[in-house]
Amino acid sequence: MTTTLVAAEPEALAVDLQRTALVIIDMQRDFLEPGGFGESLGNDVRRLHSAIAPCQKLLASARRRGMLVIHTREGHRADLSDAPPAKVQRGAPHLRIGAAGPMGRILVRGEPGHDIIAALAPHPGEPIIDKPGKGAFYATDLHSILNHARIETLIVCGVTTEVCVHTTVREANDRGFRCLVPGDCCGSYFPEFHEVGLRMIKAQGAIFGWVTDSARLLDAMA
Ligand code: TIU
Numbered sequence: 001m002t003t004t005l006v007a008a009e010p011e012a013l014a015v016d017l018q019r020t021a022l023v024i025i026d027m028q029r030d031f032l033e034p035g036g037f038g039e040s041l042g043n044d045v046r047r048l049h050s051a052i053a054p055c056q057k058l059l060a061s062a063r064r065r066g067m068l069v070i071h072t073r074e075g076h077r078a079d080l081s082d083a084p085p086a087k088v089q090r091g092a093p094h095l096r097i098g099a100a101g102p103m104g105r106i107l108v109r110g111e112p113g114h115d116i117i118a119a120l121a122p123h124p125g126e127p128i129i130d131k132p133g134k135g136a137f138y139a140t141d142l143h144s145i146l147n148h149a150r151i152e153t154l155i156v157c158g159v160t161t162e163v164c165v166h167t168t169v170r171e172a173n174d175r176g177f178r179c180l181v182p183g184d185c186c187g188s189y190f191p192e193f194h195e196v197g198l199r200m201i202k203a204q205g206a207i208f209g210w211v212t213d214s215a216r217l218l219d220a221m222a
Helices: 047-063 142-147 161-174 191-206 214-221
Strands: 004-006 013-014 021-027 067-072 129-130 152-158 178-182 210-212
Touching: 004 047, 004 214, 013 178, 021 047, 021 161, 047 067, 047 152, 047 214, 067 142, 067 161, 129 142, 152 161, 161 178, 178 191, 178 214, 191 210
Parallel strands: 021 067, 021 152, 067 129, 152 178, 178 210
Antiparallel strands: 004 013
């Protein structure tokens, strides 16, 4: 086993890059483009755009190395049978999950808004995890895929920092994975939540994981 030291906070982390996967959370049109779920919740979707270019660089590097790359998408079945009423019945009915919007039905699988943005489109063979919840482990086969690939460490990026990235990092941490979170590859509609979300991950001696950035990761992966 060869370990590589990745500069991070609260301290550098030694990782086996052969047993590391890149997990890109929910970089979907529904969150990043106008007219989708993110905007229906009252958010300015442009706040997430700073994460796109750093994610592209990390994705290119991971692909060059042959690293396992996993994409996730939050969304529901067309009949909403997997969408709890408690999740759907929030906000104005015409803006809810399942309502018709400019990118198709909001947060519904198969609709244009559910797609991953073109800049980060999955390559054939890269697993796509369709998840009904905020965490990528809940009601998905992500854990099996990671176990079968003998993955120990996850690089988790995407949107939003304090919602689906955080939930996934917490789930992964409880399942025994080390999580490295490159802050510039994540984004939030709330700059202060992004900031505090990252601080929460690395506090108390990396209580949930290690925070780094794309430059330090690209160095380690070069
Ligand atoms: N992917 C994800 O983070 N889902 C959300 O609903 N995020 C919000 O910040 N709303």
